[in-house]
Amino acid sequence: MTVTNNHEQAVPGVEARAGKFRGPSLIPMLMEIQERLGWLPREELEALSRRQKRPLYEIEGLVSFYPHFRTEPPTGVTVGVCRDLTCWLKGSEGRIAQLRAQHDDADDVEIVEISCPGRCDIAPAATVDDQPARVDDVESIAALLEAKRDGGRALGEVVAYGPRGGWPNDPYPPGEQRYGALRALLSGKITSQQVIDNLQASGLRGMGGAGFPTGKKWDLVRAAEPADGSGVKYAICNADESEPGTFKDRQLLAEQPHLVLEGLLMGMVVTGAEEGWVFVRHEYGPEEAVLHAEIENLREQGLIGDDVLGTGRRLSLEIFTSPGGYILGEETALIECMEGHRGEPRNKPPFPGVYGLWGRPTLMNSVETFADIPIIVSRGAQWWQDQGVGDSDGLKFFAVSGHVERPGVYCVPMGTTIRDLLDLAGGVAGGATLSSVQPGGASSNFLGPEHLDVPLDFGTLADAGSMLGSGAVVVIAEGTNTLAAATNVLRFFRNESCGKCVPCRVGSTKAHDLLTDTLRAGGELDEDRRARLLELELTMRKTSICGLGQVALGPVVSVMGRQAQQPSAPVDG
Numbered sequence: 001m002t003v004t005n006n007h008e009q010a011v012p013g014v015e016a017r018a019g020k021f022r023g024p025s026l027i028p029m030l031m032e033i034q035e036r037l038g039w040l041p042r043e044e045l046e047a048l049s050r051r052q053k054r055p056l057y058e059i060e061g062l063v064s065f066y067p068h069f070r071t072e073p074p075t076g077v078t079v080g081v082c083r084d085l086t087c088w089l090k091g092s093e094g095r096i097a098q099l100r101a102q103h104d105d106a107d108d109v110e111i112v113e114i115s116c117p118g119r120c121d122i123a124p125a126a127t128v129d130d131q132p133a134r135v136d137d138v139e140s141i142a143a144l145l146e147a148k149r150d151g152g153r154a155l156g157e158v159v160a161y162g163p164r165g166g167w168p169n170d171p172y173p174p175g176e177q178r179y180g181a182l183r184a185l186l187s188g189k190i191t192s193q194q195v196i197d198n199l200q201a202s203g204l205r206g207m208g209g210a211g212f213p214t215g216k217k218w219d220l221v222r223a224a225e226p227a228d229g230s231g232v233k234y235a236i237c238n239a240d241e242s243e244p245g246t247f248k249d250r251q252l253l254a255e256q257p258h259l260v261l262e263g264l265l266m267g268m269v270v271t272g273a274e275e276g277w278v279f280v281r282h283e284y285g286p287e288e289a290v291l292h293a294e295i296e297n298l299r300e301q302g303l304i305g306d307d308v309l310g311t312g313r314r315l316s317l318e319i320f321t322s323p324g325g326y327i328l329g330e331e332t333a334l335i336e337c338m339e340g341h342r343g344e345p346r347n348k349p350p351f352p353g354v355y356g357l358w359g360r361p362t363l364m365n366s367v368e369t370f371a372d373i374p375i376i377v378s379r380g381a382q383w384w385q386d387q388g389v390g391d392s393d394g395l396k397f398f399a400v401s402g403h404v405e406r407p408g409v410y411c412v413p414m415g416t417t418i419r420d421l422l423d424l425a426g427g428v429a430g431g432a433t434l435s436s437v438q439p440g441g442a443s444s445n446f447l448g449p450e451h452l453d454v455p456l457d458f459g460t461l462a463d464a465g466s467m468l469g470s471g472a473v474v475v476i477a478e479g480t481n482t483l484a485a486a487t488n489v490l491r492f493f494r495n496e497s498c499g500k501c502v503p504c505r506v507g508s509t510k511a512h513d514l515l516t517d518t519l520r521a522g523g524e525l526d527e528d529r530r531a532r533l534l535e536l537e538l539t540m541r542k543t544s545i546c547g548l549g550q551v552a553l554g555p556v557v558s559v560m561g562r563q564a565q566q567p568s569a570p571v572d573g
Contacts, residue, residue: 025340026054026062027323030069031282039070065342065498067115068282068324076108077145080127081135084116084244085442086401086474088488092124095135109145115326115492116244117283120401120472121159121408130283158254158286161409168387168411169395170259171375178258179303181374185269186309190377192222192270199373201381203393208238208329208366209441209469209547211458214373217363221271221353224361233273234356235363237264237370238334239280242326244442244492245472248399249367251409253280253287256371257294263370265303265315266377271363274314279334281322291319326496330546331364333498344500345546368397368471389415392457396471400425403432403477415460419452421473433478436562440469442489443551445558446482465558483523486556487515493552504549507540511553530560 026048033044040063049056063069081087081096096113103109119125122134128144135141165174172178184190200215226232237260241249252260260278268276280288295317298304304315325343327333332346335357356362372394376384385393392415401407405426412421418439428434436446439456445466447454454464461468476485494508511533518525525533537553544550 066323080114086120087124090123171378181377202384207368221363235273235276237278245474246470248397259371263373402475404475415455438474441472486559503543
């Protein structure tokens with residue numbers, strides 16, 4: 001798979017971040033070399049530089065930025081163990097030490113600490129050469145190690161969480177022909193304007209975290225005209241969920257690839273885009289294989305290609321595999337990566353809907369957002385609104401992990417309370433008392449047991465002092481050092497900062513050093529340290545370029561605010 005731009009010359013009137021357009025993206029080329037050799041030898045980089053007529057320093061700048069790229073040959077098998085919040089709650093630090101001791105004498109096994117690989121449901125999670133594995137399942141890791149030594153390559157298993165009969169957002173019963181909404185749009189039974197009207201009336205908002213109204217975004221991209229007058233537009237499905245505790249999109253890719261791709265294709269038809277991509281994190285190898293199979297299915301049905309269903313319309317779909325980095329979940333950093341630059345967020349405006357990939361209007365939505373489109377178009381806005389609870393509209397997928405009996409993915413009516421979702425997941429593990437919960441992923445503020453009856457929705461969680469965010473609920477039992485948990489979250493953001501802006505790069509490091517020193521000294525924050533942390537949080541929130549720096553210290557501040565409150569109450573209290 002190679003992502004290229006068909007225009008070999010600079011596009012008049014379109015200025016890219018690093019100057020005018022210079023050719024195809026180098027990222028897939030580097031990914032191909034590493035896939036073939038296991039690392040990026042210098043001679044290969046020099047050869048790539050000559051072939052593409054690109055300076056070697058530019059290529060080396062890309063390699064040094066993205067964590068997936070290796071400049072040293074692997075010693076054999078690399079076992080990565082996650083150290084982020086959910087896995088930390090499940091004792092990953094001890095398991096890392098255990099594995100290192102177990103393989104201390106093995107020259108062909110390297111044990112490394114990694115950021116969240118999106119397998120929080122099997123925490124503590126591991127990867128074996130980027131293939132998912134469960135740390136607790138020693139035999140599984142041993143089998144993967146043996147397979148690697150023998151030259152084999154397993155992809156790992158795709159886990160299914162969907163209820164019997166399918167998830168409630170799927171309009172197609174088992175055995176029924178799929179892509180009905182797309183076919184209706186292509187045949188003219190429904191118009192692009194009707195699709196937009198339906199989306200706007202439904203109240204659907206982006207489910208990747210920002211919550212921007214979906215119908216409004218589609219309408220804006222549809223109306224946008226490229227600055228060069230080419231008429232070219234693009235569409236991207238952002239499948240790069242990388243925030244600790246977040247894995248719901250992974251399940252939708254695995255179990256509902258038809259809905260994700262149908263929503264993406266419908267977005268392309270409505271907005272006038274011919275080329276679409278699914279930008280997926282490299283740790284999602286099993287799910288990427290499912291997507292490839294579904295894209296081939298679409299091709300066989302005539303739903304993508306140069307003459308879709310004989311309409312003369314051209315639609316193409318490709319997969320762009322991420323070279324790693326949480327920052328790429330930010331839409332402009334993702335675009336920078338696809339263009340072949342370092343994944344640093346752009347200043348906004350302009351927004352991608354007007355000036356996106358290669359300077360053209362670009363529609364970008366999350367996996368869950370696209371997966372909801374077919375049923376809204378098929379059954380109507382009113383049906384969608386009726387699925388919510390109270391004043392909330394629609395359905396919502398949540399990833400539930402941490403100290404919970406049944407970690408996994410759950411689809412519930414929007415507006416379901418934290419308590420009801422926790423009950424659905426079996427309650428706090430071992431019947432323990434709840435200490436706190438992060439309702440919207442690592443970037444969301446911690447809430448206590450007094451918030452158990454808060455409905456899970458954008459406005460209600462904001463009013464409670466947190467956010468819906470990435471739809472990841474991390475449960476923390478009484479007895480856990482919540483300041484240490486918040487420090488763990490901050491370490492993730494510090495490590496994942498792209499470094500472009502000083503407030504995020506320096507502020508996250510200073511705050512983490514301060515908190516680490518505090519924990520080593522017994523964990524009590526004096527007034528001076530509290531004041532310094534609050535000052536850092538305000539500076540980062542007000543002056544960081546993108547959301548990473550703006551929210552990085554929020555969880556820490558929320559824990560600081562709870563320390564003076566009364567002890568946690570039982571979940572059923």
